[in-house]
Amino acid sequence: MASWLWLRCVVGPHLQRIHRPPDQSRPEGRSGRRGWNYHPRSLEKHTDSILGWVILWSLSYYSSPLLLCYLYRKGWFWLGRWRNSEYVEFISVLEETKKNHTPGNKKKLRCYDFDFSYWPSDFSWKEVSSPKLSKGGVSLLKPEPRLRGTADSILNSVRTLPCHDLMLYHCVHLFFLCSYLIAHSFGRRMLYPGSVGLLQKAMRPMLQQGQAKLIEEFNGQRNKLVACDGNEIDTMFVDQRKDGGPNGQTLVICCEGNAGFYEVGCMNTPLEGGYSVLGWNHPGFGGSTGVPFPQNEANAMDVVIQFAIHKLGFQLNDIIIYAWSIGGFTATWATMSYPEIQSVVLDASFDDLLPLALKVMPESWKPLVQHTVRQYMNLNNAEQLLKFQGPILLIRRTRDEIITTAGPEDIMSNRGNNLLLKLLQFRYPKIMTEEGVRVVRQWLGAPSPVEEASVYSGYEVDDDWCVSVLQSYQADRDVSFPWSVGEDMTPEGRRQLALFLARKYMRNFESTHCTPLPAAEFHSPWRL
Template identity: 80%
Template sequence: MAGWMLLRCILGPHLQRIHRSPDQSRPEGRGGRRQGWTYQPRSLEKHTDSIIGWASALWSLSYYSSPLLICYLYRKGYICSSKLIPVSQYVGTVLVCLLGVACLRGWGRWKNSEYLQFISILEETKKNHTPATKKNLRCYDFDFSCWPSDFSWTEVSSPKLSKAGVSLLKPEPRLRGAADSVLNSVRTLPCHIISFLIAHSFGRRMLYPGSVGLLQKAMRPMLLQGQARLIEEFDGQRNKLVACDGNDIDTMFVDRRRDGGQNGQTLVICCEGNAGFYEVGCMNTPLEGGYSVLGWNHPGFGGSTGVPFPQNEANAMDVVIQFAIHKLGFQLTDIVVYAWSIGGFTASWAVMSYPEIQSVVLDASFDDLLPLALKVMPDSWRPLVQHTVRQYMNLNNAEQLLKYQGPVLLIRRTRDEIITTTGPEDVMSNRGNDLLLKLLQFRYPKIMTDEGVRVVRQWLGSSNPLEEASVYSGYEVDDDWCVSVLQSYQADRDVLFPWSVGEDMTLEGRRQLALFLARKYMRNFETTHCTPLPASEFHSPWRL
């Protein structure tokens, strides 16, 4: 038995924090707070762990630089049998030494009562995955790769789910004859190859910098602190979900249903930005508002595995929704999807695929990735960028959002420096404007004629609340009249969007309705892209 535990200590995961002892009852106090502490390894474990950490970092560095390293060694004549044999012997010696260091680290862990208790609980949970053992395991923060699965896509049957992944909207192919199609495929083959290499190398990392290991390593102390806060102050529950593509999705759930507040009965599912993590991201906004909240990390972020391509993103979002329904006990009508920035893609996919969802809130999001990608790339790369985005990174938020019939709220940052195509000083280049216009033009085509678009663009050009109010009052918008017109149309027809309301209306009436709808669907927030949204700015979308 002792030998088995020693082996488990050698092979066991890195323990980072103890949120509370498994046999410690949660102390009463403000917010049900439970005080945790950072795991303190003893001297032997600490020094051997440091050696293994440095070895891992050097291995990662050599792995990514291996093409250049091999070319250099080849030119110097080191890649030959006479030179490779001594090198292989040296590498073997290093591996044996590292194995000895790992055994010493395991010995150090075996002598630490806290680690020994943790590894015992982990092994018991793997053998007997019950609510009691899971509750004990959640008292520890350790390498998430060793965390047992809490929910899998195989536990539910759904026509949306398959091993190939959930369905996405694809770009419409150009119609060609058979001969033209073959010739065009041959002619564009180099472009396809280059696009693939760009998307799977620096392109994906530029689009999702949070998936870069070095950035995650630099942010690690902040992420650990944020996770400890969610668990110890808000009694958050960390869960591992397995998506249909095999990726593990790292999630955090805070349950407010027993607090007695009205907002606690609503679950807000949060979709983070391209460098956001649930530990320090937009999850804090609905938390401050008293909602039940479910946060999750993109594939390749934090404890989640995989890479954040659109298909993987949608697969992850799907298993998160299934988990909320089948394990957490929420109905789709109880769920609000809240997204910041690039998270608008998974949020718009969710409401498109699950139209019964209560509502969606998109903060600092955009209509389409392509204009923003063209902004940062040379003009000479334009055809290549278009092909790469459409084939591998087609974040078509507006196209997906138009498939949803429910309430929508867009939050625009008036000094946004990320999703503008010319700069933060030009509020009209904010792609959130295009998202609003596309949504209004689809839902209310008779109102959003050329004149309707013109007055909405005039309102969007306001750089502060005073100018915004001036434009609104300048057209003498009567809110009560606008509501009555829309309610009358809805009561008489009860039809899905698009509506034909406004087709027999005067030009002045259409202007009023266009401005009224624009202000109901979009709220301005005077700040930059990365400023956290205060809870006071998080509202339920407008309902007629």
């Protein structure tokens, strides 16, 4: 037994923190509300320091650095663990949970923060038959649209390429190769900087602190989900169905930004509003494995929704999808794939990645950027959102410096405007004629809340009349969007309805892109 315990301590995972359960008294000498950081004893701590120097010293030898680094990362030199009662207790709980995956054992294991790769799986896509998965076990994304412009002509030239023209042939192949290399090297890291290991290492203390808060103050439950592509998705669930008031019966699934983690991301906004909340990390972020390409993102979103339904006990019409920034892609994919979802809230999101990618790349690279985005990183949020029939709320940051193409001082270059216009033009095409688009753009261009209200009142919008017109249309027809309401209406009436709908679908938040959204600004979308 002693030899088994010693071996498990040697090869076991790194332990970072111990979360004290709410019903457990604080150990003598410990400070803090509930949990405490794990402190290795002298032998374990000094072994760590000595090994760091040994590895540096061994760089002059031909193979020892690689070997020592591997052994060090695997924890095979942590000789003092078996004498540390806290670590011994942890490793015993971990082994017992692996053997017997009971709720009681999982509850004990959740009291520890350790290397997530050792965490047993809590849910797998294989446990349910998802209608969103293909026979091969990969969730389906919509086929990519044909490329347009210069890049399209280059690609089309391949079909008619003369065999003797080897130079052009090699140029086309070089074009494709460059596109692939850009996407899989700096392109992916620019798009999702949170997947870069150095950034995660720098943020580790902040992430550990945020995770401790969710677990120790909100009784959060950490779970590992296995997606259909084999990626392991790190999630956090806070259940407020008992004490969260009326909002606790609604689950908010949070989709983070490109450098966001559930530990310090947008989960706090709906939590403060009393909602039950499920957060998850992108593939390659935090404890999640994989790489955050669109297909992997969709696979992760799919298993998160399946987990919410089949393990947490929520119905689709109890779920709000809340996304910030680039999280709008997985949010709109979810609403497109699960149309029964209650509603979606998109904060500081955009309609399409391509204009934003072109903004930061040289003009001469335009054909290459077009092909790379459409082929490997096609975050076509607007196209996916238009397939959702339910309530939608867009939140626009008025000083957004990230999703504007001409700088934060030009509010009309905010791609959230394009998302709103595309949504209104699809749902209400007879209202959003040339006149309707013009007045909505005028409202969007107002530089302050006072001027925005001035535009609205200047057209004498009668909110009660607008509601009655829409309700009358809805009562007489049981149809899905797009609606034909407004086709027999005066230009004045269409202008009123256009402004009324714009203000219902979009709310302004006076801030920059990365400012956390206050709970008071988080609302359920408007329903007719």
